[in-house]
Amino acid sequence: MIDDERIEIIHQGYGSSGSYVLYWMQAAQRISCNHALEYAIREANRRNLPLVVYFGVCNDFPEAGPRHYRFMLEGLSETLAGLKAMGANPVFKLEPPEKGVVKLAAQAALTVFDKAYTAIQRNWRKQAAASMDCLVVEVEGEVIVPVRTASHKEEYAAATLRPRINRVRDRFLRKLDVSELKNTQKLDWECEDFSDPDAILQRLELKSDSPATVDFYHGGTSRANKRLDEFIEHKLDFFADKRNDPATDYCSGLSPYLHFGQISPLATALRVQHADSPGTEAFLEEFIVRRELAVNFVYFNPAYDSYSCLPTWARLSLEEHASDPREYIYSAEELEHARTHDPYWNAAQSEMLITGKMHGYMRMYWGKKILEWTRSPEQAYQLALHLNNKYELDGRDPNAFAGVAWCFGKHDRPWKERDIFGKIRYMNDNGLKRKFDIEAYIHRVNALRM
Numbered sequence: 001m002i003d004d005e006r007i008e009i010i011h012q013g014y015g016s017s018g019s020y021v022l023y024w025m026q027a028a029q030r031i032s033c034n035h036a037l038e039y040a041i042r043e044a045n046r047r048n049l050p051l052v053v054y055f056g057v058c059n060d061f062p063e064a065g066p067r068h069y070r071f072m073l074e075g076l077s078e079t080l081a082g083l084k085a086m087g088a089n090p091v092f093k094l095e096p097p098e099k100g101v102v103k104l105a106a107q108a109a110l111t112v113f114d115k116a117y118t119a120i121q122r123n124w125r126k127q128a129a130a131s132m133d134c135l136v137v138e139v140e141g142e143v144i145v146p147v148r149t150a151s152h153k154e155e156y157a158a159a160t161l162r163p164r165i166n167r168v169r170d171r172f173l174r175k176l177d178v179s180e181l182k183n184t185q186k187l188d189w190e191c192e193d194f195s196d197p198d199a200i201l202q203r204l205e206l207k208s209d210s211p212a213t214v215d216f217y218h219g220g221t222s223r224a225n226k227r228l229d230e231f232i233e234h235k236l237d238f239f240a241d242k243r244n245d246p247a248t249d250y251c252s253g254l255s256p257y258l259h260f261g262q263i264s265p266l267a268t269a270l271r272v273q274h275a276d277s278p279g280t281e282a283f284l285e286e287f288i289v290r291r292e293l294a295v296n297f298v299y300f301n302p303a304y305d306s307y308s309c310l311p312t313w314a315r316l317s318l319e320e321h322a323s324d325p326r327e328y329i330y331s332a333e334e335l336e337h338a339r340t341h342d343p344y345w346n347a348a349q350s351e352m353l354i355t356g357k358m359h360g361y362m363r364m365y366w367g368k369k370i371l372e373w374t375r376s377p378e379q380a381y382q383l384a385l386h387l388n389n390k391y392e393l394d395g396r397d398p399n400a401f402a403g404v405a406w407c408f409g410k411h412d413r414p415w416k417e418r419d420i421f422g423k424i425r426y427m428n429d430n431g432l433k434r435k436f437d438i439e440a441y442i443h444r445v446n447a448l449r450m
């Protein structure tokens with residue numbers, strides 16, 4: 001069963017005379033435990049129609065560079081092969097998706113969208129649905145608790161969202177039953193060959209000033225599942241105590257896979273729940289409450305990608321301290337190339353440049369120091385978001401916007417007032433030295449260069 005709360009009719013359409021069911025794959029770039037795909041299969045079976053699965057790859061997605069594209073293309077290559085094997089008709093193209101999907105919908109009995117939360121994703125869907133004549137249904141599978149079931153408004157902090165999520169969490173933590181596609185008729189739509197992601201990457205001709213690909217993370221559902229297996233086997237038991245320690249890295253490494261929808265949040269949460277480990281609840285807190293707080297933020301706050309999203313107390317306090325003298329001021333270029341006086345910050349920035357993923361605890365320290373070393377809080381905010389989204393494989397995610405905003409007071413409370421930070425929570429390198437073997441983190445990052 002797919003919970004009713006996950007399903008929304010977003011365009012009524014004029015009838016159901018089309019010759020196939022169309023699923024526009026976008027947020028959930030996978031086959032397994034994909035609520036939108038499952039809904040499309042069931043509707044195709046009910047109407048005895050074949051299934052078309054469309055994916056359009058544009059070459060100008062905001063802030064995306066070769067490292068993001070290649071990770072995504074690696075995943076799409078695996079997904080495309082799986083769709084063929086199940087008897088669906090994949091139509092994967094190099095074109096603006098919000099336009100390509102409209103052409104295919106002209107002959108569809110029903111079009112299914114998967115739900116996403118950032119402005120560009122929502123606008124694409126809105127624009128596409130407005131040009132379609134058929135019934136359009138959106139299915140939400142990238143969260144455990146559907147965003148509007150969890151809350152009907154922007155939540156103040158994890159403390160206010162947590163009870164709402166926990167009240168209904170177990171109702172949504174249920175396995176998704178999967179159906180077999182019955183009508184496997186082959187249709188005549190052309191599909192690009194995605195078997196060689198690097199060849200597709202070259203054809204996309206991305207802007208040359210974007211950061212290059214990385215070799216530390218490769219995309220795809222199989223790799224995501226392997227990571228999850230290893231995490232459950234070797235790290236989950238220690239997650240509660242050690243997840244914040246950058247020297248040892250007991251994190252899952254799943255965020256890039258989650259960002260591209262290559263692994264299902266529901267399937268992941270169920271695996272971790274069934275592992276029944278001492279780390280299970282700590283993981284589910286981050287994975288459900290914190291992750292879905294970010295979704296709530298992006299969904300309900302239209303200014304989520306700018307300084308103006310901050311709560312009034314934070315902005316007022318930062319403004320009061322905007323002209324406080326700064327001991328260090330670095331240019332965007334110095335920060336980007338990890339050229340500060342602080343070896344820990346440089347290591348964090350380098351980890352992101354080299355691998356495409358900075359350790360979670362260091363992300364907090366990293367963002368706070370950009371605030372401290374930049375001329376104004378607005379400038380710091382923009383720069384932190386820009387660097388995050390340019391270099392992190394999981395950048396541009398709801399978590400990216402919420403994470404950067406948190407460094408500037410979002411989802412937090414006022415703390416003891418101090419220079420530059422005002423009432424924003426402060427972090428310093430003494431904290432890193434006291435809590436962790438932070439020199440070991442530097443060694444770990446240095447080893448990546450070899």
Ligand SMILES: Cc1cc2nc3c(=O)[nH]c(=O)nc-3n(C[C@H](O)[C@H](O)[C@H](O)COP(=O)(O)OP(=O)(O)OC[C@H]3O[C@@H](n4cnc5c(N)ncnc54)[C@H](O)[C@@H]3O)c2cc1C
Pocket residue numbers: 243250251252253254255256258259286287288290291292294358359360361363364367388392394395396397399400401402403404406407
């Ligand atoms: C300044 C800053 C920038 C950030 N940028 C991003 C980003 O671009 N993309 C991104 O996905 N996350 C971002 N985060 C949130 C968090 O740091 C990452 O989700 C986490 O480090 C990802 O690594 P992991 O999958 O190994 O995490 P794990 O520790 O293994 O956690 C498992 C999953 O739980 C969720 N999670 C963990 N911590 C958080 C958190 N604090 N908030 C929300 N969800 C969380 C994520 O989905 C994560 O994949 C940012 C945080 C900060 C402070």
